[in-house]
Amino acid sequence: MSQSPSRKLPPAPLEYLRRWPIQLSLVVVAIFLYAPLLTMMLFSFNDDRSITQWSGFSLKYYKQAFQNESLIIAFMNSLTIAFFSTLISLVVGAMAAIVLWRFRFGGKTLFDGTMAVPIVVPEICLGVGMLVFFAKVLPWPQGLPWPLNLGAIIIAHVSFSFPFVAVVVRARLGSFNRELEEAAKDLGASDFRALMDVVIPHIQPSLIAGALLAFTLSLDDFVITFFTAGPDTVTFPVKVYSMVRFSVTPEVNAASTILIVVTVLLTFLALKFQGSSALTAGHDGGAGEKK
Known part of the structure; x- marks a missing residue:
């Protein structure tokens, strides 16, 4: 039936x-x-x-938020820091991912593990470490013109952003066919040309996704920025925090909503460009390494 x-x-x-x-x-x-x-x-x-x-x-209150000069300056500082830290993190993260994917060398396991430290270590520890570093090891000069006065924050953001770029790019490299690169070399391409014409186009989606991810992480970071920012380098999250200390007003809610919307949009774009390539991370069986 x-x-x-x-x-x-x-x-x-x-x-x-x-x-x-x-x-x-x-x-x-x-x-x-x-x-x-x-x-x-x-x-x-x-x-x-x-x-x-x-x-x-x-x-x-949205009108008041957009007319708040100090809030606009803080937002411009955040955008500038995110822009430069993203560029540096993209280059460093992509190079680190290619090195770990292609070559075998002494201390590779240690280097690979060190790359994961900024991802797993609590932000408060990184913030305190950056505070000590810029106070004792590499004091950043005060009174520099904008945007040079943001240099310490940019360096701090690069330190925790580029490992995320490396993870995304390395996941994409796991699906790369090395025979394509070897074919390009057989046709006369140098190592650099093979990298630029074959490897880079393949990992382009992961580069875009990694850049958007690094930009988002830098834009909404508070803890590390709070420890490394000077009195004249207030960022958007730090400014919102200073407003909340007095009272939570609809203007604070409006500023926070703007940051949430920007962060969600950038994260959505990063996930869209990344796709499912992260699922192949760690499953290349070492095929990408040079013997």
Whole structure:
């Protein structure tokens, strides 16, 4: 006897997402994670300065945020730091990924492990380390013109951004066919031309994804920036924190909403360009290494 087409079949043993306990848990986790952010974004449009009572829709606090000169300067500082740190992190991270993928050398395991330190070490530890470094080892000159006065923060951001670029690029290199590079060399291309004409086009999506990821990490970083910034180098997250210390107003909510929207858009673009290449990380079986 055949089943009716309209009758819903029970979930198969491995179809976990069709089981109501799993669906309920996902909904609860989503509410727990995103309800505070959505509430803050909603109250950024509140007509009243109160953050607990809704009195009407208004865009006046966004207008105040865009007219706040110190907030605009802080945002420009964040954009400048993110831009330069992204450029440097992209070059250093891509070079490190290619070296680890292609060559065998003494201390490679140690070097590979060291690359992961900025990713796994708590930011507060990196911040304190950067504070000691720029206070005792490499004191950054004060009173330099903009954007040279942002140099210490840029160096600090590069130190924790380029490992993320290296991870993304190395994942993409895991799917590269070395025969293409060898064919280019057989046709007369030098190592540099083979790299630029064959390898770089293959890893271009990961370069874009890594750059967007590094830009996002730098743009919304607070802890490390807080320890390395001077009195004349306030960034957007640090400025928002200083505003919150006095009171949480809709203007603070508006500024935070702007940062969240920019961060989410950049993260979405990074994930779109990266695709599923990260799934191949660590599964190249060492085929990319030069014997």
